[in-house]
Amino acid sequence: MDDMAYEYRKQARRARGYIALALSMLLLEVTAKTPVQMWVQIAIWVFLAMTLWRLVQNRSGHLLITNSRMEVFRNGRKLGTFPLARITAARVRRRVFGNDECMLVLADGRRAFLPPEAIPPAERLCEELHARGVPLA
Known part of the structure; x- marks a missing residue:
């Protein structure tokens, strides 16, 4: 790790x-x-x-961000691993009603949406991504 x-x-x-x-x-x-x-x-x-x-x-979510990758889980199942070097931008949207949203734009043009259960508070997610060099859009 x-x-x-x-x-x-x-x-x-x-x-x-x-x-x-x-x-x-x-x-x-x-x-x-x-x-x-x-x-x-x-x-x-x-x-x-x-x-x-x-x-x-009992919906559950789990997000793990290291210096090299991001792993996303929902209900105990691993949904994906994203190397941070392949994320060209992250869009974090704070919503007044409902859950916050996070979309990752990958180097190959694909977009990955994180499940609402795995999204921490928007401010903290932005801090963690910024600290690891992921550009925020």
Whole structure:
């Protein structure tokens, strides 16, 4: 492994997911004991279903940047290895709503988009790429 590697891991099962699960279960308990309108119960069930779906899916991402290469993983599978010398530019876009985006422009003209699960905060990603000599577009 090269010196000074930067590693970023992200997993869907985080504290916020379990807090949302506990909140939805608490709301269901309260609505079971007090009379509420049907649409309120439906909204809580939808929220609970979405929370459970996210926890079950458990999407994960992993990004490893060394002085010579970048490795990208999603859900435990290696998606690719990009030698830094073959990356002509990186475009990092910070979005207000939704996930940040990162596109790599390779020397042969191809473009590679990093999966949202493997993208660290935009500022940190830009710092790491700049420190390793990858031009930012």
